Amino acid sequence: MTDGVEAGLRRALSRSAGPSSDFDLNSAIKPPADKPLRPAAVLLPVWLRPDGAALILTKRSSHLKHHPGQIAFPGGKVDAGDAGPEAAALRETREEIGLDPARVQVIGTLPLHQTVTGFSITPFIGLLHGDFTPTPEAGEVDEVFTVPLSHVLDPAMFTVQRRRWMGEWRRYYAVPYGPYYIWGATARILRGLADRMRE
Numbered sequence: 001m002t003d004g005v006e007a008g009l010r011r012a013l014s015r016s017a018g019p020s021s022d023f024d025l026n027s028a029i030k031p032p033a034d035k036p037l038r039p040a041a042v043l044l045p046v047w048l049r050p051d052g053a054a055l056i057l058t059k060r061s062s063h064l065k066h067h068p069g070q071i072a073f074p075g076g077k078v079d080a081g082d083a084g085p086e087a088a089a090l091r092e093t094r095e096e097i098g099l100d101p102a103r104v105q106v107i108g109t110l111p112l113h114q115t116v117t118g119f120s121i122t123p124f125i126g127l128l129h130g131d132f133t134p135t136p137e138a139g140e141v142d143e144v145f146t147v148p149l150s151h152v153l154d155p156a157m158f159t160v161q162r163r164r165w166m167g168e169w170r171r172y173y174a175v176p177y178g179p180y181y182i183w184g185a186t187a188r189i190l191r192g193l194a195d196r197m198r199e
Contacts (some may be wrong), residue, residue: 005046005048005053005149006048006107006127008170008197009046009107009108009125009127009197010107010108012110012193012196012197012199013107013108013125013196014109015027015196015199017042017110017111017155017192017196018111019111019112019114020111020112020114020188020189020191020192021109021113021114021115021188022112022113022114022115022116022170022172022185023114023116025160025170025171025172025173026171029168029170030171031114034129035118035151037114037118037119037122038077038118038119038120039075039077039078039085039088039090039119039122039130040075040078040085040088040119040120040121040168041075041078041085041090041121041122041123041124042072042073042074042075042076042082042086042092042121042122042123042124042189043073043074043075043083043089043090043092043106043123043124043125043126044073044094044110044123044124044125044126044189044190044193045073045074045093045097045099045126045128046125046126046127046128046149047128047132047146048127048128048129048163050058050147052148052150052197053148053149054135054146054147054148054149055146055147055149055152056074056097056099056128056144056146056147057071057073057144057145057146057147057180057182057186058071058072058074058096058097058136058141058143058144058145058149059071059072059101059141059142059143059144059145059180060072060101060140060141060142061139061141061142063138069133070087070183070186071180071181071182071183071186072185072186073123073189073195074089074090074092074093074096074097074099075089075092075093075096075185076088076092076096077119078113078195079091085088085122085124086106086113086122086124089122089124089149090106090126093126095137096136096137096140096141096142097135097136097144098133098134098135098136099128099132099134103128103129103130103132104126104127104128104198105126105127105128105129105158106124106125106126106174107122107125107126107127108121108124108125109123109125110120110124110125110189110192110193111123111192113188113189115185115187116165116170121189123189125193145180147177147180147182151175151177152156152175152177152190152191152193152194153190153197153198155191155194155196155198156164156196157175158162158174158175158190158191158194159175160172160173160174160185161173161174172184172187173187173188173190174187175187175190175191
């Protein structure tokens, strides 16, 4: 079962993919050309469990200045001390959910994702086997939870919604699961992976 999940992910990663950004569904809105993008990296931790593969996600603290209470992948800015984006994603994952980088098997990357807030995110897919008890980072992560991988890899689970932001209507992907409203950059990155899995 888990071998099939890994093989499917590897096949998806071998396929070509188009660009990914918060602007994909908003063609009339252009990112500022003179603003340099800040590098960031996230990990999509796929937990290969006996009862089925699951994706580990976080709910950001409601006290944070940026994106409070939103659902996100573990990850963050690439620091000067990081060896690169992959090292940053693994470091942040350890800090945010207590996952030892030595337990993560990184199998590839998804296309860079440009956010409306000025980040260029490199998403990595990593596999996790065996038992794991998450440890949310106090002050930054309110909750660590899992979503069945099959849910976020099914394009039919996604909807396109909209809300006003800075005086303009913005469209975005959402893939809700139970009480968790997964939307924005997180949902867009997952939709790109779902499309490649179905090709």
